[in-house]
Amino acid sequence: MRYCTKCVMPDTRPYMKFDEHDICYPCRAAEHVKKTDWKTRWKELEELADKYRGMNGDYYDCMITASGGKDSYYQTHIMKEKLDMNPLIVSVDNFTWTQTGHHNWDNLRTEFGVDAHVMSLNPKVCKNLFRKALERLGSPTWYFDKAIYAYPLQMAVKLNLPLVIYGEDTNFLYGGPNTEETPSAMKQITNDVVKPVPWDVWLDDTVTMKDVNPGNFPTEAEIKKVKLTPIFLSYFVPWNGYKNMQFARTRGFKTLDDTGEWKREGFLEQYDQIDSLGYLTHTWFKFPKFGHQRVTEVASLYIRDGMMTRSEAVEKVLAEDWKLDRRMMTDFLNFISYKEADFWKVVDKFANRDIIEKRDGHWRLKKNVEAALRTGGAVTP
Numbered sequence: 001m002r003y004c005t006k007c008v009m010p011d012t013r014p015y016m017k018f019d020e021h022d023i024c025y026p027c028r029a030a031e032h033v034k035k036t037d038w039k040t041r042w043k044e045l046e047e048l049a050d051k052y053r054g055m056n057g058d059y060y061d062c063m064i065t066a067s068g069g070k071d072s073y074y075q076t077h078i079m080k081e082k083l084d085m086n087p088l089i090v091s092v093d094n095f096t097w098t099q100t101g102h103h104n105w106d107n108l109r110t111e112f113g114v115d116a117h118v119m120s121l122n123p124k125v126c127k128n129l130f131r132k133a134l135e136r137l138g139s140p141t142w143y144f145d146k147a148i149y150a151y152p153l154q155m156a157v158k159l160n161l162p163l164v165i166y167g168e169d170t171n172f173l174y175g176g177p178n179t180e181e182t183p184s185a186m187k188q189i190t191n192d193v194v195k196p197v198p199w200d201v202w203l204d205d206t207v208t209m210k211d212v213n214p215g216n217f218p219t220e221a222e223i224k225k226v227k228l229t230p231i232f233l234s235y236f237v238p239w240n241g242y243k244n245m246q247f248a249r250t251r252g253f254k255t256l257d258d259t260g261e262w263k264r265e266g267f268l269e270q271y272d273q274i275d276s277l278g279y280l281t282h283t284w285f286k287f288p289k290f291g292h293q294r295v296t297e298v299a300s301l302y303i304r305d306g307m308m309t310r311s312e313a314v315e316k317v318l319a320e321d322w323k324l325d326r327r328m329m330t331d332f333l334n335f336i337s338y339k340e341a342d343f344w345k346v347v348d349k350f351a352n353r354d355i356i357e358k359r360d361g362h363w364r365l366k367k368n369v370e371a372a373l374r375t376g377g378a379v380t381p
């Protein structure tokens with residue numbers, strides 16, 4: 001195991017690659033992005049918008065996938081206000097919401113004046129599949145994530161809205177199997193957020209293919225027929241989550257700090273993915289498996305954007321990244337009707353003992369791993 005010497009990302013993240021200087025490729029990608037000619041990219045985006053604007057007469061001319069988060073505000077601003085498109089917002093409903101998230105979602109539609117189409121997944125099916133995915137994959141919200149990726153594309157085909165707007169290219173910016181910089185979001189499903197697991201693994205007498213329609217991708221033939229063109233906006237305009245949050249706040253978006261609703265433990269910020277209570281239990285599971293989760297990811301972004309030094313990031317990661325927010329976990333366990341003791345047994349099953357150890361009753365990075373995090377480079381046994 002090794003740590004990037006520039007940011008705080010470890011190579012235990014699936015598909016993560018380091019160069020010969022022990023620098024991770026998202027850090028290299030960030031350097032590359034800084035040299036981008038954004039004027040040319042913006043022209044490319046304008047040309048795309050020109051091509052699709054009015055393609056359906058007075059009907060919508062593009063789709064924005066959104067949850068009401070800070071990035072949704074920026075996406076909607078760019079497409080509707082800057083490029084004069086008539087977008088339809090498509091979203092997959094959270095299984096449980098924060099009040100702040102509700103406010104942000106309602107305010108997004110009111111502030112920008114847009115229609116939204118929401119798919120609310122069958123809660124019974126979600127509970128069933130979340131439980132199975134927790135126990136078998138250690139990725140509890142597999143089905144929900146799959147629907148988030150598949151459902152908008154499915155609808156884009158049905159509604160003849162080939163231009164589908166996504167925010168950031170997480171593979172290129174955070175690390176994953178698809179590392180080349182590309183405007184197309186077509187390969188997004190293979191970005192490892194949703195593990196490639198066939199439906200057969202989950203289906204039985206209790207859940208059948210009839211129950212999982214929102215999680216199905218359009219077929220190759222359907223994609224070809226409408227010439228589906230999903231794009232990452234982060235290819236065309238400079239992308240910075242913190243700046244997007246600042247922009248969104250000028251349009252009525254509220255952070256958890258603004259509302260005081262909840263101070264999340266195990267987080268570096270209180271503005272990203274704040275619409276759902278239990279959802280990020282899924283993300284926390286990276287810690288027992290790979291020894292890092294949200295704090296490492298966000299701190300690494302902050303370092304790359306010059307908002308934090310590496311040593312500040314190290315301290316934040318050591319202090320926070322292992323923590324599982326109690327309210328988040330309780331909400332998730334209530335939703336799937338799961339006992340906390342059983343949940344911790346599952347965590348123990350997935351815990352990578354090469355990286356973490358139990359200290360004071362908590363899974364923490366091993367001391368030699370913490371030492372490598374501090375210096376960057378390889379973990380010494």
Ligand SMILES: [Zn+2]
Binds near residue numbers: 009027
């Ligand atoms: Zn790095």
